[in-house]
Amino acid sequence: MIRLRANARPIAEAPLLALPRFAATMNVEVFTRRLARLRLVARHIDKHLSSQLRLDELADIAHMSRFHFERVFKAYAGESPLGRVRRLRLLAARRRIEEGTGESLLQLALDSGYASAEAFSRAFRAVHGISPSQLQQQTRQMPAVRIVKLQGQEIQYVPFEGVLDDALHPFEELRAYAMLREIPRERRKGWSVLLEGGRDAWRGHARLQAGLMSAPLGGHIPGLEVGHLPDGEYAVIRIAASMDTPPIEHLAEVVGRQTDRSLRSAPILRCFHNSTYLPAESERCFDVYLPVA
Structure with missing residues (x-):
């Protein structure tokens, strides 16, 4: 169950002119719900890439008019809804090439919404910087483990306890607090501190903190709690292409x-x-820090 925080409250100390217009009059809880609806739209796109996706349908999921939805989604995600569809179809094609499915370029092109292999190859190179045929010659490598010594640093965080599954509410709430305070994106590096979890803590019941480093924020954000990243030595593994750690x-x-x-x-x-707010599961990228003796 997702736990809504009782102490979430409006933040009015900072000017909101730099925010998207839809956020200017919202408090943290309302803004968090709006961000969560945009994520629902993104997930719907991700799960139905092979289907025909209409803007009216996506706007209904977001509970917005089509015109308002297009503007809000692009302001938040940095790309239009249909631009996301095109990009993720090309990413899905890349995954199939990397997995060695043996499909022809024409079949990949048709599945990605292109009428010819040539058009598909041009779009593929523009997005991935490599042609489909060149990618077919590469091999995937297992992620390497590196050992780092982490210095304890202060964080500001939203606490969460419940079943994680696909729940990202604490991170949406954390982002809402920071955006309503107009903290620039480049000063907000997201961290998760898993305090307690079962065998597969990423999908089951867990207790964690969704946090941001305090130093770059320039001060305390009212409504967030203050803690520290635990210091010590960690084995770091880069997980790419999926949230399913x-x-x-x-x-x-x-x-x-x-x-x-x-x-x-x-x-x-x-x-x-x-670098984007709404990465698909197939393009997520994060480091897992495992404490080692």
């Missing part, structure tokens, strides 16, 4: 095979690296 036991085996370290009892961290 392997179970902790599997990650521990990877660390053991590549290093001489074993996991110690301490919070597990994640640091998120996506």
Whole structure:
């Protein structure tokens, strides 16, 4: 169950002129719900890429008019809804090439919404910087483990306890607080501090903190709690192309095979690296920090 925070309150201390117009009169809870609806739209697109997607249908999911929805989505996501569809279809084609499905370029082109292999190849190179045929010659590598020593730093966070599954509410709420305070995106590096979780903590019941580094924020954001990233040595694994992080036991085996370290009892961290607010599951990128002895 997603827990709404009782102490969420309007933030009126900072001017809101730089925000998208839809956010200018909202408090944190209303803004968080609006961001969550945009994420629902993004997920609907992600799950129905092979279907015909209409703007009217997407606007209904967001509970907005078509005109208002297009403007709000582009202001938040940095791309139009149909631009997201085109980009993710090309990304899906890339995944199929990397998985070695053996499909022809023409079939990939048709599935991606292009009438010819030539048009598909041009669009593919424009997005990925490499042609489909060149990509077919590359091989995928297993992620490498690196050991880092993390210095404890102050964070400002939203607490969460419940079943994670696909719930991103604490991160939406955290983003709403920061956006309503007009904190520039480049000063907001997102972290997750997993305080407690089961065998597969990414999908089950967990207790965590969704946080931002305090130093770049320039001051305390009212409504957020203050804590620290735990310091110490960590085995860091870069997870790309999916939010479905392997179970902790599997990650521990990877660390053991590549290093001489074993996991110690301490919070597990994640640091998120996506440059857009609404990355698809197939394009998410983050580092998992596993505490090691």
